[in-house]
């Protein structure tokens with residue numbers, strides 16, 4: 001089974017987001033970078049499927065030169081090789097992103113049985129790149145998947161239903177296919193030191209796709225208002241308990 | 255201008271909010287509900303909506319920002335090769351239209367221009383309150399019958415094996431973070447949650463460590479909660495965690511670090527070690543109840 005996983009480099013914001021002066025991006029001077037937990041799980045799922053069924057796992061990102069760090073991170077936990085679409089600084093909308101990914105899939109020539117995505121990117125949350133890639137390649141697509149099992153000529157995929165009644169929806173998907181997954185599908189492994197060493201030597205190809213004109217064009221970012229509060233301190237340590245219980249009674253949850 | 259609205263069902267609150275949101279675009283609204291007996295097939299549902307949009311020369315297609323709402327809309331966007339704006343808070347029609355949409359699970363907002371037609375918008379949950387819009391009677395339809403669009407469809411449903419209060423619906427949620435220290439450490443969190451008839455939650459630091467299942471995780475990539483009170487113990491307040499508890503009416507944070515960023519979003523603060531504070535609260539509840 002040959003599997004491609006698409007991941008996106010995003011800043012690891014802590015307790016507070018600060019924007020750059022021009023309001024075009026998050027101020028990342030003091031921040032580390034990562035990928036969405038959904039995408040980390042997608043990489044782990046690819047590694048497990050290849051461990052169980054053979055084949056090759058490949059990770060792809062469209063991002064700045066520094067995004068090689070995220071490709072190496074994924075190779076450190078077991079992905080075999082990387083594809084880096086080096087992007088300019090501007091915001092790539094979903095159509096441009098999907099177009100670049102599709103170009104890379106065609107270019108690569110490996111016959112992928114499965115292309116894995118996160119259900120949504122951590123930063124943009126567009127909920128659509130996977131679907132666009134699937135349509136362009138003429139492949140079936142399922143989203144928000146929490147269980148994948150290989151079943152004859154295809155995949156059995158399960159998705160949790162958030163609307164009522166609660167339960168799981170099951171899809172039978174013929175391969176090749178596109179699947180987007182959610183965190184919780186597995187518990188990703190941590191990279192080992194030898195894993196990190198091996199990742200440095202794994203093959204990685206880079207190219208520079210041209211950016212299509214954005215049709216969802218970001219104008220500016222801003223922080224939602226009114227989130228900061230002045231908390232009432234109910235006390236220090238165990239002595240705060242009676243006051244906490246008073247509050248719980250007032251609210252009516254006792 | 256006609257706006258087509260995809261409703262998950264006539265009674266679904268987030269779908270009703272989408273109808274209210276669509277009202278802001280002006281013009282006529284056609285609210286579409288798929289025959290509930292039909293198996294969900296996102297491409298087929300999208301195809302039907304594309305045909306309806308063309309028949310009625312719709313200027314916009316609006317969906318709730320739910321799993322299915324965003325998914326069906328993404329299929330429409332791919333079929334028409336038009337831009338889609340997910341999780342909008344507001345829209346100003348025009349050419350181009352301007353939207354304000356959620357990024358980072360709502361921790362950040364984006365203003366964007368949309369170059370394309372029809373406008374494809376999903377509505378951020380609770381961006382607007384659902385108000386009964388006069389004259390909007392949902393239209394029930396059957397999905398397009400094309401084989402190609404039915405390859406992916408729900409072939410089986412597995413009922414939830416749910417025991418206890420669900421995290422998403424609980425009135426009280428008691429969560430633990432890395433500060434709990436271990437899987438066993440959660441016994442004090444479980445005890446308090448049980449006394450209040452609430453659910454146990456946790457942070458991603460906890461699920462990554464394998465102390466709790468991912469189904470307990472609150473946050474951007476976990477469950478979104480909206481309890482009467484959220485009691486967060488040993489959680490620092492990372493933006494991605496807070497994205498999951500914005501809907502909580504009140505927040506009580508318990509943390510020894512007075513500088514922890516969670517206090518900036520909290521209504522009530524207890525400064526201290528959760529392993530002392532939480533059992534003391536449980537004991538106090540028992541005392542108050544005389545048990």
Ligand SMILES: Cc1cc2nc3c(=O)[nH]c(=O)nc-3n(C[C@H](O)[C@H](O)[C@H](O)COP(=O)(O)OP(=O)(O)OC[C@H]3O[C@@H](n4cnc5c(N)ncnc54)[C@H](O)[C@@H]3O)c2cc1C
Pocket residue numbers: 011012013034035036037122430431432433434456457458459460471472473474475476477487488489490491492493494495498508509510511514526527528529
């Ligand atoms: C794209 C993305 C999505 C994410 N999604 C989620 C998500 O859905 N949910 C989520 O939670 N995180 C999410 N995260 C991770 C998030 O960024 C934080 O890493 C995580 O929330 C930290 O968990 P924590 O607060 O338990 O741990 P820490 O940040 O390590 O905080 C531990 C806290 O415990 C306190 N403490 C220590 N000892 C005690 C004690 N004895 N008693 C009381 N307090 C004590 C400390 O003072 C500290 O404040 C996501 C990250 C990314 C990048």
Ligand SMILES: Nc1ncnc2c1ncn2[C@@H]1O[C@H](COP(=O)(O)O)[C@@H](O)[C@H]1O
Pocket residue numbers: 006007008009036038039060061062063094097116117118119120121122124125126127128129130
């Ligand atoms: N720049 C990118 N590079 C690689 N994959 C991406 C990129 N942007 C989005 N994706 C993939 O598409 C998924 C959905 O993204 P989105 O449609 O932006 O919510 C993500 O979880 C990634 O798997």
